[in-house]
Amino acid sequence: MKKLVFAFIGGLVFGLGLILAGMANPAKVLGFLDLAGKWDPSLAFVMGGAIAVGLIGFRLAHSRALAWTGEPRVWPALRGLDKRLVLGALLFGVGWGIAGICPGPALVLLGAGSGKGLLFVVAMIAGMALHVLFARTNSKESGRQQRQ
Amino acid sequence: MTLDMLHFTPWTALAGGVLIGAAAVWLMLATGRIAGISGIVGGLLGPRGGDVGWRIAFIAGLMLAPWAYRAVAVVPEAQIDAGTAMLIAAGLLVGFGTRLGSGCTSGHGVCGLSRLSWRSLVATLCFMATGFLTVFVVRHVLNVGGAA
Numbered sequence: 001m002k003k004l005v006f007a008f009i010g011g012l013v014f015g016l017g018l019i020l021a022g023m024a025n026p027a028k029v030l031g032f033l034d035l036a037g038k039w040d041p042s043l044a045f046v047m048g049g050a051i052a053v054g055l056i057g058f059r060l061a062h063s064r065a066l067a068w069t070g071e072p073r074v075w076p077a078l079r080g081l082d083k084r085l086v087l088g089a090l091l092f093g094v095g096w097g098i099a100g101i102c103p104g105p106a107l108v109l110l111g112a113g114s115g116k117g118l119l120f121v122v123a124m125i126a127g128m129a130l131h132v133l134f135a136r137t138n139s140k141e142s143g144r145q146q147r148q
Numbered sequence: 149m150t151l152d153m154l155h156f157t158p159w160t161a162l163a164g165g166v167l168i169g170a171a172a173v174w175l176m177l178a179t180g181r182i183a184g185i186s187g188i189v190g191g192l193l194g195p196r197g198g199d200v201g202w203r204i205a206f207i208a209g210l211m212l213a214p215w216a217y218r219a220v221a222v223v224p225e226a227q228i229d230a231g232t233a234m235l236i237a238a239g240l241l242v243g244f245g246t247r248l249g250s251g252c253t254s255g256h257g258v259c260g261l262s263r264l265s266w267r268s269l270v271a272t273l274c275f276m277a278t279g280f281l282t283v284f285v286v287r288h289v290l291n292v293g294g295a296a
Binding site for chain 1: 149150151152155156157158160161162163164165166167168169170171172173174175176177178179180181182183185186189190193194201202203205206207208209210211212213214215216217223224225226227228229230232234235236237238239240241242243244245246247248249250251252253254256257258259260261262263264265266267270271272274275276277278279280281282283284286287288
């Protein structure tokens with residue numbers, strides 16, 4: 001129960017930050033990504049503010065093994081660079097540039113009752129489901145290759 | 149490049165960024181999980197079904213943020229220029245790409261960079277690059293919407 005409350009507060013504050021920062025307005029995000037037009041540098045300040053807090057906070061978290069719930073922290077397990085990381089990030093950037101929406105703001109827009117936000121989230125979840133299928137096929141393929 | 153001083157909002161961007169960073173640090177300190185939105189949503193679709201509650205709670209917090217914001221201030225207008233076909237394409241790319249690349253703007257851009265992760269730096273540079281490039285192509289080559 002405590003974990004659910006912690007997570008809810010985390011999501012709420014994250015969403016409030018997105019709205020205050022202007023990230024929940026796709027037109028503003030595209031204004032930042034449009035270097036050749038009239039450039040709005042605001043989003044660089046969003047990243048700056050978030051990372052300044054994150055640098056201190058994550059250092060603190062790294063020094064303590066257990067979360068307040070008593071559970072061990074789950075750090076990303078993957079190490080080193082690979083094709084999936086690069087290709088995935090490149091594809092994500094194309095999608096981000098088309099509509100100006102990334103996953104966090106998409107959920108904020110959906111929560112606000114935006115029909116276009118709903119359409120984007122449905123397509124995004126479909127894209128994630130496609131990846132589940134893709135990963136399953138891929139691991140079968142590589143399993144077959146290893147047995148041969 | 150010209151600066152769009154009319155829409156440039158450095159202070160709210162910075163303050164929003166600080167809230168986003170604080171929320172990410174909070175989630176790690178309290179629950180031991182990374183505040184990567186694509187990972188939190190995508191984890192609901194994965195082969196291992198467990199670990200569901202906190203994900204739902206975080207997403208609920210994100211979706212309720214506009215309502216909480218509205219209780220104390222006027223929510224800035226969100227403008228989505230993309231049409232149906234563009235939203236579907238964008239959503240599919242964002243969903244598939246973030247899962248293949250293990251993260252989005254929050255997981256790689258905020259949490260990963262704060263942790264000084266090489267993988268996240270590479271991913272962030274990749275999605276920023278194709279984000280800039282896509283907006284350039286859409287607005288200044290294809291001349292779709294919002295071209296200055």
